[in-house]
Amino acid sequence: MDVLQEHLIRARASGGVFARSVARPPWGLCLPGTIQLAVHAVVRGQAWLWLDDSQAASKLTPGDVALVRGGPDHCIAHSPNAICMSAAEFRAQHFDDEHASDPEETVFLCGAYRFAGDVGSQLVEALPPVLHLPHTDDDPLHDAIGLLSRELATRAPGQQTVLDRLLDIVLVHAIRASFRQSPQTPRWYQASTDPRLDPALRAIHTDAAHPWTVTELAALSGLSRPAFARAFQQALDQAPIQYLTEWRMTLARDYLRSGDFALAQIAHRTGYSSPYAFAAAFRRHHGEPPGRWRQDHEIG
Numbered sequence: 001m002d003v004l005q006e007h008l009i010r011a012r013a014s015g016g017v018f019a020r021s022v023a024r025p026p027w028g029l030c031l032p033g034t035i036q037l038a039v040h041a042v043v044r045g046q047a048w049l050w051l052d053d054s055q056a057a058s059k060l061t062p063g064d065v066a067l068v069r070g071g072p073d074h075c076i077a078h079s080p081n082a083i084c085m086s087a088a089e090f091r092a093q094h095f096d097d098e099h100a101s102d103p104e105e106t107v108f109l110c111g112a113y114r115f116a117g118d119v120g121s122q123l124v125e126a127l128p129p130v131l132h133l134p135h136t137d138d139d140p141l142h143d144a145i146g147l148l149s150r151e152l153a154t155r156a157p158g159q160q161t162v163l164d165r166l167l168d169i170v171l172v173h174a175i176r177a178s179f180r181q182s183p184q185t186p187r188w189y190q191a192s193t194d195p196r197l198d199p200a201l202r203a204i205h206t207d208a209a210h211p212w213t214v215t216e217l218a219a220l221s222g223l224s225r226p227a228f229a230r231a232f233q234q235a236l237d238q239a240p241i242q243y244l245t246e247w248r249m250t251l252a253r254d255y256l257r258s259g260d261f262a263l264a265q266i267a268h269r270t271g272y273s274s275p276y277a278f279a280a281a282f283r284r285h286h287g288e289p290p291g292r293w294r295q296d297h298e299i300g
Helices: 003-011 087-094 117-125 140-153 159-181 187-192 198-206 214-221 225-236 240-258 263-269 275-286 290-297
Strands: 014-023 028-031 037-044 047-050 058-060 065-069 074-077 106-114 130-133
Touching (some): 003 159, 003 187, 003 198, 028 087, 037 047, 058 130, 130 159, 140 159, 187 225, 214 225, 214 240, 225 240, 240 290, 263 275, 263 290
Antiparallel strands (some): 037 106, 047 058
């Protein structure tokens, strides 16, 4: 299992809302910054997307995809000067535009993703506030967007399963593109493309409970212990065991937050010999015991 796949699985991304809209100008839609990750794609026509400043709007044309990270509200509209309304107002005003056959209408897709826990938050925070991915003919994102649009145009049995899988495809390709071109690319992603470090990273992320040593991790990477430790530190700005501990604590926070596991189970899953050893490590890392942390952060 590769490191990005591990993050996506543990983040448990889900498409909470996804819709295909047809709108005749003038039109404008304002979406709340509480959406953790919004996905927008234009199928026909054009749209403009911006955060606080409409003068800095990005133009989206057919086949383009944009990801918007949670934070400030954002707008998508027929022009940067448009008046933007809430989703409910937008639907009420444009509910029948699809039947108007206006050549200036825009067909676009909007999705909202929700990620679970610290793993998901770290994945989203590694993205820029707005990521615009222009259409290219050989981009598989274009094919996925076309399939999404056709699937959303009609209702059919099993549709939610199809939409969920297509959303996964869009998300993974968009994150890959972002990490290839963004200066905010996480160090773990950059390091995972290094054949000297990828085997060790895979091992840590696949089996955090194993009592890894630097010597074992170096052997997996085919390097001497000093060479591996040096390369790891340079790439990730952390020593291997420090990185392992950080990953274990990230997993522990998500296990605690879910409320599904007892401390003994969490200790076992994160490589500690007993609940007491885990609690001591957690307290050193967070300044409070795991039980108290869980009370403050448990979901629901």
